[in-house]
Amino acid sequence: MKKVSAYALSATLLAGTLFTSCTSVKNASNTQKAAVVGATAGAVLGGVLGNNVGSKNNSALGAVLGGVIGGTAGAIVGKNMDKQAQEIETALPGAQVERVGEGIKVVLNENTVNFNFDSAELTQTATSNLDKIAKVFKQNPRTYIVIYGYTDSVGKDEYNMKLSRSRANAVKSYLGSKGIGVKRISAQGMGEADPIATNDTKEGQAKNRRVEFGIMADQDMIEDARKEAARY
Template sequence: MRYFLMMMVMSALVLTGCKSLTGTQKGAAIGTAGGAAAGAIIGRTAGNTAVGAVVGATVGGVTGAIIGNKMDKQAEEMKAQLPDANVERVGEGIIVELSNNILFGFDSYELSSTARTNLNKMITVFDTYPDTDIEVQGHTDSSGSDTYNQDLSERRANAVTSYLVNRGVSSSRLTTVGYGETSPKYSNDTEEGRAQNRRVEFIITANEKMKREAEREASN
């Protein structure tokens, strides 16, 4: 029953976009559904690994609401810095999606000059909010073999992570994952959809220090 309720709550919140809730309220509501277990459920159900990663890091309750408020502010700064990126507040975290045409050339994992400019802007925000963890996810469309796409997604995600580290972002904050073609967010039946699936996503969540501080604030 708990599994069923958790799945229903999370599905309702994520798949409807929680349009009537603020980011802070989403953080509190999603957290009550079960943290990492809920993340695994939603990641599979919604076919969205980024959402699953955010939910998996959720604390919930009043502490989660405080974290959500902090993430609201960080998301607004990220939107201001990266007008071409898709910045979404989900639960207690932030998902930033950058298409590969912003980051890489065709069939390449070498960062473009535009990519470095955009990543430098992200680093400015990361430096302002140091108490967060960052997961970098690489994705491809369904063109080509599974093995090739998996390798390309990993190389692209690693290229981004290496650049962040070389520019001063602590490696302890970073996790890198390549998903190949396994987690499309858009239709692979059209060129536009395939282009959108060629993407790198940044999942920004509270680290242990932020969680402890939010917990202390919630208990006062």
């Protein structure tokens, strides 16, 4: 992956500490080790969420951390998400893809899906790239997708919130037109919150006019993972 989340890394490091301090785990199977990692990650990520719930920042990050499964089932879900994250990176090399916990965060920047100033209309570049990611979503039907729309800081807060919502809904509608079930997708406007670049320059403003995805396992994937985990 292009980036490794500090939250996921913290969970892995803490789990690693448990491995080195407990001799009984040294002889465990890979699945048993995965269960320890999953359970520990669940505890750490749950703590992270507890400190960030209610914050507008890092919404896609919060979405993918919000449904911590943990244990062996969480490890199985994580393996499925590893595969999907790699497919997204291959389909959209310009996107920022992060595997976080048991989900995926995707930032579609100015080179993939961006918007002109004061516009929620998808550009030709945007639709072309959404076509690519739509193929990945169709190949991985057992996920939920939360779309977050953003603006730059020019204009009033209320107007920007409405515009960002329109941007998120534009992406949702387009994905729906490509065969992605609308029940899998939700859209939310974030206004000018959580900028990824300075709003003091035109270039920075263009980067902030973006969408982000939070991708999580749906109930079918979770139940299948739990059934598989029960066999160990």
